[in-house]
Amino acid sequence: MRGAATFAAEFAPENMAYAAVVFATIARGRVTALDIAAATGAPGVVLVLTHENAPRLKPMPLFMTAGKAGGGDDLPILQDAEVHYNGQPIALVLAETLEQAEHAASLIEATYEIDEAVTTLEAGKARGTRTGIAFGQPAHVEIGKPEDELATAAHRFEATYTTPRHNHNAIEPHAVTLYWQDGELYMHDAVQAVNHVAWSVGSVFGLGEDKVHVTSPYVGGGFGSKVLWSHQILAAVAAREAGRPVRLSLSREGVYRTVGGRAQTEQRVALGADAQGRLQALQHTGTVIMSAHNALPEPFILSAQSSYATKSMLLDIQVATLDMLANTFMRAPGEAVGSFGLESAMDELAERLGIDPIELRIRNEPEKDPMKGLPFSSRQVVWCWRTAAERFGWDKRQAPGLRREGEWLVGLGCAMAGYPYQRMPGGAAGITLTADGRAQVSVAAHEMGMGTSTVHTQVAADRLALPMDAIEFRYGDNALPGVVLAGGSQQTASVGSAIIVATRELVKELLQLAGNASPLAGLSADEVGTTHGGLASLADPQRYESYASILSRAGRFELSVVGQAPMPGEGMHWSMHSHGAIFVEARVNAVTGEVRVPRLTGAYDCGRILNPKTATSQLRGGIIMGLGAALMEETQVDPRNGRIMNASLSEYHLPVHLDVPDIEVIFSDIPDPVSPMGARGIGEIGITGVSAAVANAVYNATGKRVRDLPITLDKLL
């Protein structure tokens, strides 16, 4: 706001050197010669690091291969001459100034031996696919007899939907400022997983995670991308070799070369319905691209697992292995693009059946989780549909292609949004109460703009019955309690449940300290509550003593506790999801094919809303990213050499101010009975359903069905 927040690339240790990275320009092969003479001799150059002089390192532990593994890939970093993808780092230059480093990097000449590479989905399929392993399980689900049911269903619909690669494009490029001291590494990093980064970097260098200190107080957007990639390792190696602090701030192009995005998908959706539109078969199968060195086959089948009641189900993800930078998690991995296929297909089926698309979905509302068979903890899908439809004016929708205003064809569309509730193990929170009646709440959690610090200041103030300005929320540092990933829309539940436990611990300790002279004497922790900056008997609120009074009588300046969140058992017994219904007005220019979206309305059931202002912003942010995916976003790769062609913010188009309408977000605010605080995650659901709703609205406007994202004007002419 005032420019005073310090991001990772803005810490300035004494005697710091600047790093610049050189990226391979072939998709597959090896470096046969690397001419670094000019770079080494260039003014200001401190060090040139290549595979020929880099120390031996272990690869990064790949995400999800161990509890705190946080590597985007597990390729060797400057360990040999092999090139695995176009953009792989092949050299690093360290210099006194940024200008000197960038210039010297430009002087390095690489010669390659080029192998044949697989760079497209088609080529990858031709080579043969394998079943994806998503979250430790084969991505294949078969319930009932999906082929028979489809063949014999009264109504059948089948189509293929495709989505391109996407990049996160946080406006802050990935950056780290770091230094070594007495064999320990100190990193100011831009990450959404401080503990994962510390443990994983430690593993690369053979250090315990207690020797790696990671702070990340401000993160300029993450969306899944800000974990451990090769640049942090390169910077740490350079700093150790040069014996001085290093800053490595990736260029925008460098982010595209170093940090993976969302994978391309090709999805087949086949629906079989009876005469009333009830699903007899739901099939969502297809192929995604993936590198041989990462952990995530884009799980586009997730939406289909819990959206609709169906007599039979077939879900399957095949992986085509390409020579490419590791793809990774990006906001709502799976649902963001999977909902495009499924929710487009539901719209298409509704039209075949002559049923309103909302009505079709409500007819297929499941009573229990259709795959797991578990009861839903709370499911307000019908409320979402009815509420948003009324606010949006769904009753004004006409048959496709009928509404025209001047040059503009106008259409309305809708889709279901959904994202599961998650809470990962490892949540913990520290509370330190001081004799002046203030509390410091500490969690190794992250603030990337979601409102984490505000919401948890609020949660802690509420639990401790202290004013918000008496709470200091500390986060973004792996020295603090807890292993809390800012991912999977789970951070708030993880931190919140830990704060609840820590508060309980604190109450117990306070009662012990209070002793017999206190009005609280003899009461157990279950018999008191927090109120007005102290504790009071629940049965007799007159029996009250303030925290400050308890501490000062005990002669204590402060009292500290750490609470460990219980293991997340709620997900074992309940199917827990947030849901929503998103409505879109699309205007398509009859002359140019240009698409504009002047109106978006969504109603969401995300449990209790802890902070309506920041929650609304989270939803809008997701919706806008969905709008980008619908209309413009596409990472383009040159099939000849596997190189990302639009590695810049001028050629990878994001929604800008003029593309973004006022977005109305409505919350049910119905607490989830089994989640801590009654809340479910809100960070990712916003992006889901949006691209289908846009495609459905474009169809309603024009009568043209676009099944290939993004919906650019060439597909409508």
Added chain:
Amino acid sequence: MALTVNGAPVPVPTDPRVSLLDLLRERLDLTGTKKGCNQGACGACTVLLDGERVLSCLTLAVQADGRSVTTIEGLVEGAMHPLQQAFIEHDGFQCGYCTPGQICSAVAMVEEWRRGSPSNVTQDLADSAIELTHDELRERMSGNLCRCGAHNGIVDAIVATYVTEGAR
């Protein structure tokens, strides 16, 4: 050779490759101005040069010789600029990284509008009093990208600060 940054004289760096952005961030420790793309596509580095908004990544420091630069840190002395206050009120930011650029850009954008400079969506170029409509405001701010999706809040903050009616 010297320029003025937030009222203080600053020598022009001897290395002519130094951009105004890198001068601010790496040599003057004025890190409120952000680097998002370093190629003029995102607007995060927007500062005021003699009161006009410029992309400091595409401006060499030597080009600012003899001129006056205002960054987010120098927008006001002491208290908050009303627009900064409005950004907080209207939740016009999430991660905060594009925010300094959005604010500097909006401050100069309003001056451009007030003196009648047309934009790409202005219907009548000869119009002496252009209305800051929904599209006019958004078009004029479209050079400042936001990936968190704070667009609604940003526009609301600008409208609340500068426009009583007309942009909604």
